[in-house]
Amino acid sequence: MKTFFKKLKAVSFKDLFHIVLFVLACPVALIYKRKRKNLWLVCEYKNEARDNGYWFYKHVAENHRVQDVVYAISSKSHDYEKVKDLGETVEYGTFKHWIYYLTASVNISSQKGGKPNAAVCYLLEVYGILKNKRVFLQHGITKDMADVFVYPNTKMRLFICGAKPEYEFVKENFGYPEGYVAYTGFSRFDYLLEPYEQKRQILIAPTWRSWLRTASSDPYKKNSNKHITESEYYKTWRSFIESDALSEICDRYDVSVAFFPHRNVAHCFDDVKTESDRVFVANWEEYDLQLLMKESMLMLTDYTSAVMDFAYMQKPVLYYQFDYDKYRNEHFKEGYFNYERDGFGKVVYDEKSLLTELESLVKTPVMTEEYKARLESFFPLRDKNNCERIYEAIKNI
Numbered sequence: 001m002k003t004f005f006k007k008l009k010a011v012s013f014k015d016l017f018h019i020v021l022f023v024l025a026c027p028v029a030l031i032y033k034r035k036r037k038n039l040w041l042v043c044e045y046k047n048e049a050r051d052n053g054y055w056f057y058k059h060v061a062e063n064h065r066v067q068d069v070v071y072a073i074s075s076k077s078h079d080y081e082k083v084k085d086l087g088e089t090v091e092y093g094t095f096k097h098w099i100y101y102l103t104a105s106v107n108i109s110s111q112k113g114g115k116p117n118a119a120v121c122y123l124l125e126v127y128g129i130l131k132n133k134r135v136f137l138q139h140g141i142t143k144d145m146a147d148v149f150v151y152p153n154t155k156m157r158l159f160i161c162g163a164k165p166e167y168e169f170v171k172e173n174f175g176y177p178e179g180y181v182a183y184t185g186f187s188r189f190d191y192l193l194e195p196y197e198q199k200r201q202i203l204i205a206p207t208w209r210s211w212l213r214t215a216s217s218d219p220y221k222k223n224s225n226k227h228i229t230e231s232e233y234y235k236t237w238r239s240f241i242e243s244d245a246l247s248e249i250c251d252r253y254d255v256s257v258a259f260f261p262h263r264n265v266a267h268c269f270d271d272v273k274t275e276s277d278r279v280f281v282a283n284w285e286e287y288d289l290q291l292l293m294k295e296s297m298l299m300l301t302d303y304t305s306a307v308m309d310f311a312y313m314q315k316p317v318l319y320y321q322f323d324y325d326k327y328r329n330e331h332f333k334e335g336y337f338n339y340e341r342d343g344f345g346k347v348v349y350d351e352k353s354l355l356t357e358l359e360s361l362v363k364t365p366v367m368t369e370e371y372k373a374r375l376e377s378f379f380p381l382r383d384k385n386n387c388e389r390i391y392e393a394i395k396n397i
Contacts, residue, residue, distance in 0.1 A: 014117075015120055021116070022117075025095060040068065041104040043072035043073065047285075052160075053110040054083065055190065056390055057083065059190070061087040072116075093117065101121075108134075110136075133157045134154075134158075136158065137390070138160055138162065140304070143166065143335055145332065146332055151174055158394065159180060164380050167181060173335075184389035185386035186309075196294040196295060198296070201255060205300075206320075207304035207305075212231060228265050236351075239351075243351075249362060259272070260284070261281065293313070297316075298365045299315065299316075300319075307344070312382070316345055316371075317345035319345060320348055322351075324349065344371045
């Protein structure tokens with residue numbers, strides 16, 4: 001009940017408008033369902049087609065044309081051009097989107113909040129008002145004890161896992177009924193193994209911190225600049241990005257740095273200035289993280305699960321965890337994955353050690369045999385058949 005009222009507080013006037021759209025769409029969807037009995041509706045967030053949702057939609061549209069499938073996205077999105085010619089799309093968050101959402105036999109998304117309206121749909125689904133089949137493709141591999149993903153908080157019909165230990169952890173600890181969790185690999189992994197020209201580029205992509213964000217049902221809402229810029233998180237990352245030491249490494253070894261801040265705090269890094277023109281900020285609105293990973297030779301992060309995509313390509317990674325204790329106490333509690341024991345690269349906790357290890361990796365940007373062995377154990381399925389396995393798993397529900 002406490003969670004219900006917490007979610008209710010985050011509901012905005014815009015969300016209340018969506019309740020009206022839902023009520024109006026219900027009778028229309030009942031009729032429309034007779035025409036489209038097996039519609040699959042796929043999405044991510046409204047402005048995006050670059051994650052597991054996009055790659056799965058692309059696979060189905062190109063390889064299973066008999067399947068009725070639609071992608072929900074804003075036509076104003078930078079990514080709209082990627083999907084508009086693949087098949088049918090629907091404008092995100094509109095009355096028509098509500099009709100399709102209620103009509104679909106299966107709703108598929110890489111985001112827990114990937115719906116016509118996250119707040120309204122959460123209340124309808126989790127509290128049993130609306131019963132539908134929903135498939136969670138995930139945005140990243142679940143490695144920590146994330147309460148937001150447990151079955152009572154999602155009521156997802158199918159939880160897709162990208163790694164074997166993740167599958168075992170979710171199945172045993174998240175409360176999903178038998179057959180509701182599947183290990184298939186992520187759909188976007190299929191693309192990772194496609195050949196791509198690599199640059200002399202370091203990708204730096206830290207995740208965010210839950211204590212830096214205020215409650216909102218809008219994933220694109222910008223948070224208070226002051227709240228972020230006064231934090232240890234912001235000051236530490238900005239200090240490193242703007243440091244002379246990083247610029248010197250870039251100049252000495254002829255490498256560039258793409259700094260990809262998490263979208264929840266990206267607006268605070270727009271004015272980053274460095275001594276070297278080799279260091280640049282790659283804003284999420286203009287740069288595709290997966291493309292940056294494919295073209296970079298090594299990756300530096302803190303805790304983000306996106307680094308597992310990078311490791312999947314057998315490329316070296318480095319973890320910088322200056323606020324580990326606070327992260328565990330205030331963000332996510334440790335699950336089955338321990339960075340020192342299970343990670344795919346070295347873990348450092350201060351800037352001096354970071355610079356030493358980073359320079360070493362720049363000299364020899366190769367994943368060692370120790371980390372390759374960990375990778376093989378973590379990803380026993382490592383091929384280009386992930387999309388097809390997901391397709392079959394959805395058909396079987």
